[in-house]
Amino acid sequence: MKIWHPYTQEATEPPPIPIDQGKGAYLYTRDGRRLIDGISSWWVNLHGHGHPLIAAAIAAQACKLEHVIFAGFTHEAAEELAERLARILPAELDRVFYSDNGSTAVEAALKIAIQYWYNQGQTKKHRIVALEHAYHGDTIGAMSVSADSPFTAAFEVLRLPVFRVRNAAELEELVSKREDEIAAMIVEPLVQGAGGMKMYPASELKRFQQLCAEHSVLLIADEVFTGLGRTGRMFACEHAGITPDLMCISKGLTGGFLPFAVTVCRSEIYSAFHSTDRSRTFFHGHSYSGNPLGCAAANATLKIFETEPVFERITAIERIHEARLADFRQHPTVVDARMLGTISAIELRTGDPGYVSSVRSRLYNFFIEHGVLLRPLGNVVYIVPPYVIRQDDLHYTYEIVGKALDIL
Ligand SMILES: Cc1ncc(COP(=O)(O)O)c(C=O)c1O
Structure with missing residues (x-):
């Protein structure tokens, strides 16, 4: 082979x-x-x-509990990680969903955003707005919200239709006409990495957030690349003083040791899924969701921010x-x-x-x-x-x- x-x-x-x-x-x-x-x-x-601290944390966790199904079960490393994330994220983002990599964190965010409206009977509100030059991953949903590129050319027929805008002025025009169709906007805050390390000002990000809030469009911040200190702040959104509705974090979260990711959201979003009506459940997960080794690596990585x-x-x-x-x-x-x-x-x-x-x-x-x-x-x-x-x-x-x- x-x-x-x-x-x-x-x-x-x-x-x-x-x-x-x-x-x-x-x-x-x-x-x-x-x-x-x-x-x-x-x-x-x-x-x-x-x-050595991350390596040791993974080794210790592996000797204790390497994995357990995360539906119906939980474990200490996952609970500790939720607490650690709460310390570095805005208080409004208080619900965390675990997955395996940047693309799955984005897929989860897109699906949560669309089902959030669906669960409230707003089935028409299912389109996503994304930026020109965006890159959000290689799975079909993440690739759909990524910009057209040599990476996506062969899959045009599979990509979901997305509203594409270049700036806040275009976003304003779009949302003022079609907000009843739009579930969410996804952005890489301030730095569009794979699209060529393109950078835009914090004022533009702030404007995206304002327009989304004014027009009932959820804002997803894809901090897969920019999160955890890359841009000089813990999260790039901090430069603009904004709190998105959902945020995706991966890559550096385990210090580069293990594939792991989180999608965090506001409690109002979670509330739309919390119901005795089982059809409102978020029917989404992965075999390795909440993997204890990934959680242990992430806990050690975040701890190093405090100790070094x-x-x-x-x-x-x-x-x-x-x-x-x-x-x-x-x-x-x-x-x-x-x-x-x-x-x-x-x-x-x-x-x-x-x-x-x-x-x-x-x-x-x-x-x-x-x-x-x-x-x-x-x-x-x-x-x-x-x-x-x-x-x-x-x-x-x-x-x-x-x-x-x-x-x-
Ligand atoms: C902003 C952003 N989102 C999502 C992804 C996808 O992450 P992964 O490669 O872990 O699937 C990347 C990867 O480069 C990224 O830069």
Whole structure:
């Protein structure tokens, strides 16, 4: 049996690199090289590879209870996680639904939003609004709310119809005419990650929230990428001072150790499902919903925010991003250099922009040859390091990016 790797075109890409070990911000290859993980292994790692506290928490949980069906049963790790989430989320978001990954967290949010209206007899209110350039995952529902892209082209016939808007002005026009059809709007708050690290101001997010509230449209914040400190705040929504109706959190939630996700919502939403009429139940779940190992990893990850200077590390990364991006803005091949919190992005001038830009593979291979894992999104080179990255390693990463641009 051969392995089929995700997002990989074997016909043109080099074979996968075997990794034997991860420690801090480093990955160690089987042939003895060390790579700086400049993308937190698909944005999941926060506190460093192989963090001993998270590893120990998983091991201890595995010896006690590895899994139990989560319908009709509960366990300590899941209850502790609900309490820990309550400490870092707005008080209004007080109901948590567990699942396995970012896409399932989004699927659950979309289904909760649609059934919320259905349970109240509003069956016409089932359409979703999403943003241009959005990415929310690869399952059919999440792919439907994601923007049209080379990822989605083959599945046009399967994608659910979605209202697509570019900004608050377009949203206003839409909701003023069709609010009776719209269940929810889903957004990646402030940073549209896979869409090319596109950033928009907090004032725009605030406006989305106001318009949704005024027009009885639920707002889903997909914080799968932006959550847990990535943007310099615990959640990106905090920059705009808003509380969405539903929020999806995954990726960094287990510190990059295990697939796990949560969808949280307001109690008013949950109330529409709470009934002696069984047909109002949320008939949705996964074999591994509430998996104790995932909960234990998440508890340890959140605990590290309390016991280690995580936000000081985040600030240190922000400062380096700020200082280094200033130089890139002058570079003739750079169209734009932007950042928010620990996320920085350098957009390059190329003849063929977009995800399938030919410049991508050349850059990727160059970075690997120089000991850095960076995976440009087409013509956008971005750096999203684990928070524990050493400052000299982050500077070195920028030096290698600079060299790559010079020889491009
Ligand atoms: C904003 C956002 N939502 C959802 C997802 C999907 O998460 P997963 O890959 O865990 O299914 C991603 C993944 O990159 C993401 O960036």
